[in-house]
Amino acid sequence: MTGPTTTTGPVPAEQAELTMTRPSVRGQLSDGFARLRAGDLGSLPIVVGLLIIVAIFQYNNDTFLSSSNLVSLASQISSTGIIALGVVLVLLLGEIDLSVASVSGVAAAILAVSNVKHGQSAGVAILLAVAAGLVIGLLHGLIFTRFGVPSFVVTLAGLLVWQGVQLRILSDTGTINLPRGGWLLKAGQFHYFRTVGSTIIAAVLVGAYLISQVLGYRRRRAVGLPTVPLAYPVAKAAVLAVLCALVIYALVQDLGVPWIFVFFIALAVVLEWVLRRTRYGRAIFAVGGNIEAARRAGLRVDLIRTSVFMLASTLAATGGVVEAMRAGSAGRDTGTGDVLINAIAAAVIGGTSLFGGRTRRYAALLGVLVIGAIPNGLNLLNLSNDLRYIITGTVLLAAVIVDAVSRRGRQAIGTE
Amino acid sequence: MPVAAEVAGSTPVLSLRGISKHFGAVRALTDVDLDVAASEVVALVGDNGAGKSTLVKVISGAQPADSGEIRFAGRRVNIPSPLASQHLGIATVFQDLALCDNLDVVGNLYLGRELVRGGVLDEPEMERRSWNLLRELSARLPSVRTPVASLSGGQRQTVAISRSLLGEPKLVMLDEPTAALGVAQTAQVLNLIDRLRERGLAVVLISHNMADVFAVADRIVVLRLGRNSGEFRTASTTREDVIAAITGAADNAVTQRESRQRLAEMADSEQAEEAGR
Numbered sequence: 062m063t064g065p066t067t068t069t070g071p072v073p074a075e076q077a078e079l080t081m082t083r084p085s086v087r088g089q090l091s092d093g094f095a096r097l098r099a100g101d102l103g104s105l106p107i108v109v110g111l112l113i114i115v116a117i118f119q120y121n122n123d124t125f126l127s128s129s130n131l132v133s134l135a136s137q138i139s140s141t142g143i144i145a146l147g148v149v150l151v152l153l154l155g156e157i158d159l160s161v162a163s164v165s166g167v168a169a170a171i172l173a174v175s176n177v178k179h180g181q182s183a184g185v186a187i188l189l190a191v192a193a194g195l196v197i198g199l200l201h202g203l204i205f206t207r208f209g210v211p212s213f214v215v216t217l218a219g220l221l222v223w224q225g226v227q228l229r230i231l232s233d234t235g236t237i238n239l240p241r242g243g244w245l246l247k248a249g250q251f252h253y254f255r256t257v258g259s260t261i262i263a264a265v266l267v268g269a270y271l272i273s274q275v276l277g278y279r280r281r282r283a284v285g286l287p288t289v290p291l292a293y294p295v296a297k298a299a300v301l302a303v304l305c306a307l308v309i310y311a312l313v314q315d316l317g318v319p320w321i322f323v324f325f326i327a328l329a330v331v332l333e334w335v336l337r338r339t340r341y342g343r344a345i346f347a348v349g350g351n352i353e354a355a356r357r358a359g360l361r362v363d364l365i366r367t368s369v370f371m372l373a374s375t376l377a378a379t380g381g382v383v384e385a386m387r388a389g390s391a392g393r394d395t396g397t398g399d400v401l402i403n404a405i406a407a408a409v410i411g412g413t414s415l416f417g418g419r420t421r422r423y424a425a426l427l428g429v430l431v432i433g434a435i436p437n438g439l440n441l442l443n444l445s446n447d448l449r450y451i452i453t454g455t456v457l458l459a460a461v462i463v464d465a466v467s468r469r470g471r472q473a474i475g476t477e
Numbered sequence: 478m479p480v481a482a483e484v485a486g487s488t489p490v491l492s493l494r495g496i497s498k499h500f501g502a503v504r505a506l507t508d509v510d511l512d513v514a515a516s517e518v519v520a521l522v523g524d525n526g527a528g529k530s531t532l533v534k535v536i537s538g539a540q541p542a543d544s545g546e547i548r549f550a551g552r553r554v555n556i557p558s559p560l561a562s563q564h565l566g567i568a569t570v571f572q573d574l575a576l577c578d579n580l581d582v583v584g585n586l587y588l589g590r591e592l593v594r595g596g597v598l599d600e601p602e603m604e605r606r607s608w609n610l611l612r613e614l615s616a617r618l619p620s621v622r623t624p625v626a627s628l629s630g631g632q633r634q635t636v637a638i639s640r641s642l643l644g645e646p647k648l649v650m651l652d653e654p655t656a657a658l659g660v661a662q663t664a665q666v667l668n669l670i671d672r673l674r675e676r677g678l679a680v681v682l683i684s685h686n687m688a689d690v691f692a693v694a695d696r697i698v699v700l701r702l703g704r705n706s707g708e709f710r711t712a713s714t715t716r717e718d719v720i721a722a723i724t725g726a727a728d729n730a731v732t733q734r735e736s737r738q739r740l741a742e743m744a745d746s747e748q749a750e751e752a753g754r
Contacts, residue, residue, distance in 0.1 A: 280594075281601040286608075338597045343580075347588055350577030357575045358589030359560070418579035 104421050106463050107412060110456070111431050118438030125438055128314035132253075135312065136319040138433035140165070140384035141400060143325050145407035145425035146332050147376030150369050152408055153336075153349045155417020156205075156212035158373045160219030161404055164197050165381030166396025167223045170230040172382050173237035173391035176245060183244040187382055194378025195371055197223065202367030212370075220401070228393060236392030239385065249386025253317030256309065262323060263305035266330070271298040321383050328376070329426050336420075345369060349418035380404075399453075406453065407432045410460040416468060431456065488551040489514045490647050490679035491536070491567075496545035498531055505531040506542070506703045513648060513679040518670060520682045520694035520711075524723055528703040529683050533652055536681070537569040538562035550647065568641035572652045576637055578626035582618060583607045585625050586640045610639055614672050617665060631662025638669055648679040655689050667693045687716050701725050 118125040144161050151158040168190040176186035197219070205215050231237065239246045254262060274294035281288045312318045336342035344365050347355040356362050385391040411428025412421030421427070432453065439449045489512040498506040506528045513519045523529050534540040536547075538556040547554050549565050556562045562569070576585050583600070586607050592599040607621045616635045618628065625636060634654055641649055651670070655663045670693050673680050684690050690697060691711055699707040699722040707722030 277601070280599075284601045284605045286601050286605055340591050340593060340598065343584065343588075343591060343598065346579060346584075347577045350579035351575070353573075354575035354577050354585075354588065357559075357571075360589050418577070 104412060104427065107410060107421070107427050107431065107460075110459075111427070111434070114431065114434050114438065118434070118441065122438075122441045125441055126311075128311055129316075130437070130441070131311050132315045132317070132319065134433055134437050135322040136387055137437065138429045139319065139321040139325040140380045140387060141403050141407060141433065142380075142425055142429035143328060143383055144377050144380035144400070144404040145411070145429050146328055147373035147380075148404050148408040149411070149413045149420055149425050150332070150336075150345065150376075151212070151373045152413045152415060153345050153417060153420055154366055154369055155349045155352075156366070156369075157405075158201070158212065158216045158219075158370065158377075159401065160197075160201065160216040160223055161373060161377035161380075162396045162401035163220045163223035163227065164194055164374050164377040164396070165384060165400065166227040166391075167197070167230065168194055168378035168381035169385035169391035169395040170227045170237075172245070172385050173239060174230055174234075176243070177237050177240060178234075186245070190382050191375060191378050194375040194381075197378075198371035198374030199367065201374060202370035205370060206363040206367055224397070227396070231391070231393060236390050238390045245386050246389050248320055249383070250389060252320035254320065254323060255317045256313045259309045259313065259318040259323075262318075263302070263309060267298055267302045267305060270301055271295070274298065321387060324383065326426070328379075329423060333423060337422075341365075341368075346418055351418075377404075403429075403432050403453075406457040406460075409464070410457060412460075412464070414464050414468065415461065416464075428460075489548075490550055491681075492548040493532075493536075494546040494548075496532070496535060496542045496547070498535060498540065498542050504703055506535070508704065509545070509700065510705055511681075511698055513681055515647070515679050516674050516677050517696065518674050518680040518682055518694045520684060520690040520697045521700065522684065522687075522690060522697060522719065522723060523700035523706070526702075527700040527706075527723070529700055530652070531703075532700065533569065533650055533681075533683060536562065536567060536650060538567075563644060563646075566645070566647040567650065568644055568646035568648070569650045570634075570637050570641050570652065570654065572656060576625045576633060576640075579624065581624050582611075582621045582628075582636055585636055586610070586643060588640075590643065610642065611635075614639055614642075614669055616669070629662060630658050631665040634658065634662075634666050635669055638666070638673075642673075642676075642678075646678070648681065649673055650681040650683070652683045653685065654682070655684065655686060663689065687719065690719075691716065699723055 115126070124130055144165055147161060148158060171193050172186045172190040175181040175189050176183060181189070201212075201215050201219055204210055205212050239249075271294070274297070275291070278288055278291055278294065309318060336345065344355065344360050347358065347360060348362055348365050352362060355365075381391075381396055384395060388395070407428035408420075408425055409415060409428065410431050411424030411426070413424045413428075414420065435453055435456065436449050439452070491511070491513045493509060493511040496506055496509040496511075497504070509528070509532060511519070511521070511532070521529050521532065531540065535542045536556065538559040538561050541555070541557050547556060549567075554565060556565065556567075559569075577588065580588065583603050587603050592603050592606075594602070604621055611618060611621065614635070616632075616639060618632055618635065625633060628636065638649070638651065638654065654666050654670075658666065667689060670680060670682065674695075682690070682694060694711050697707075697709045697711055697714070697719055698705070699709075699719060701707075701723060702725075706725065707719070709719055709722075
């Protein structure tokens with residue numbers, strides 16, 4: 062939950078029977094190694110995997126890391142990433158939502174039809190599309206909790222139903238282009254943060270992180286808990302700052318940081334905060350970990366599960382809106398094809414357990430980087446779809462194997 | 478006749494009179510009486526199907542009694558739901574531990590009653606309080622930030638019992654807390670039960686294990702076929718008496734077997750003594 066594992070207190074060690082962890086940077090490192098040895102690999106496999114993928118593509122075609130390609134990659138992955146954020150939440154419950162791609166298609170269709178055919182303003186059109194996601198999620202959640210239908214079935218039915226609804230909404234029109242010069246198209250395709258704008262955003266991000274770390278540090282001191290040296294969180298903030306600077310530097314060589322990518326990152330940060338720092342987030346973890354324990358602890362389990370399905374569909378709808386804005390149109394094929402499989406694969410590759418109750422930090426973001434980099438890189442190498450499917454499938458399988466193995470590792474430690 | 482009230486001298490924390498409960502034609506409990514005083518560990522024993530679990534469910538509010546009188550801290554009360562039971566100050570630790578494997582010790586202790594500060598989980602304060610509580614109970618855990626999945630059975634039981642104490646209960650009910658635990662882990666849990674008594678709590682211990690019961694209980698209440706079948710002070714009774722009450726006869730397979738073994742042991746030790754000379 063909060064980072065450091067320290068239990069050394071103001072109480073003399075000999076009185077306590079809890080084993081202590083050294084509250085030093087060194088102790089932190091050795092803790093980390095102990096976890097690694099125990100099979101808990103953290104985000105390491107995915108980061109290493111991502112680096113390998115990048116290295117291979119860059120070696121074979123040096124346009125992969127070019128600024129223009131990175132800009133298009135950033136805007137390509139945003140909609141799938143937003144959908145994957147919702148998938149992470151549902152997987153945390155130990156459930157699945159197979160309808161997210163169809164819901165994103167419905168939302169895109171509603172956006173286009175209400176904006177173009179019915180002349181609604183961009184704001185109203187977005188609101189309608191996202192609200193549709195909310196209602197669809199409520200429906201899924203209620204059917205799931207009231208009738209006890211497995212989420213797999215509810216959302217599999219949803220996959221078909223909402224795809225049908227999408228086709229109906231579009232009726233005979235086929236693809237609807239968003240109006241040229243309209244806000245939707247501009248925001249999706251031509252809004253980029255240049256050096257100044259993106260630096261301000263990065264500064265806010267790093268500043269907020271640093272402040273929360275320092276506040277946490279002071280709070281631990283205030284209640285008399287041991288703390289790691291302040292240098293530790295400061296160093297982490299510095300790493301974050303360097304990372305942001307690299308991304309900004311790479312992207313502003315070309316058009317800049319896509320608006321929709323920033324929107325995706327913002328959503329990811331907010332959701333991460335909700336999951337790790339609020340009672341609601343803790344409740345989601347608890348329901349996914351042991352639903353009976355959660356129920357006995359007085360959590361309103363059905364409410365939590367329904368709300369998560371609502372969040373997932375709402376995020377899916379948001380992803381659909383973003384996709385329509387990026388593509389400049391909504392059509393029969395929006396949200397079809399590999400959108401569903403990519404969103405679920407991103408969540409799982411990022412380190413969200415299919416068994417429920419566990420996810421790495423920023424799983425959707427890391428996962429969608431991998432899942433987006435593969436087709437992008439293969440495209441540059443002029444490799445065909447067959448290979449793309451094979452490689453994506455293999456990476457997904459590898460991620461699930463890592464999850465299953467580390468789960469077995471945890472169970473092995475559990476038995477003395 | 479219950480021995481407790483007169484011996485304890487004070488009002489019992491929990492007092493049951495004439496509790497009955499039936500499921501259809503099956504009479505699970507008939508006129509059961511039970512008293513538990515503060516700082517007292519009462520073991521509830523009985524064979525399978527004797528009504529122990531049903532009685533626990535009545536007290537914990539999971540299955541309210543059909544008839545009978547429940548007094549808690551001297552007041553007559555109804556316990557229609559688990560929530561009502563908790564509000565009275567009754568904490569129940571069920572046999573299948575209600576813990577979330579994916580959460581750490583602090584997360585489990587505070588599940589459903591997290592401390593919040595400015596809308597955000599107050600992790601440092603929860604960690605400090607967890608740490609203090611576990612230290613008071615001399616719990617042996619690697620760290621309060623360990624995920625529960627990586628704890629041993631005894632440690633998990635410790636977390637489950639500690640968790641029940643956060644609600645500041647007056648009575649703690651433990652359903653088979655040592656089932657499926659090893660020797661050392663069992664000792665750990667029995668020590669914890671001693672500590673609950675030292676804190677002035679009333680403890681009801683449901684157990685099959687006579688060794689545990691005799692090691693930790695002050696009083697033993699026996700149920701048989703849904704009725705009271707005997708009540709003993711641990712200090713002044715023998716296993717044979719308790720087992721007789723459980724099985725309903727002084728002469729039965731269990732006692733015969735035990736006395737045969739006893740005789741054999743005595744013979745052995747006499748031989749050993751003779752050999753020693």
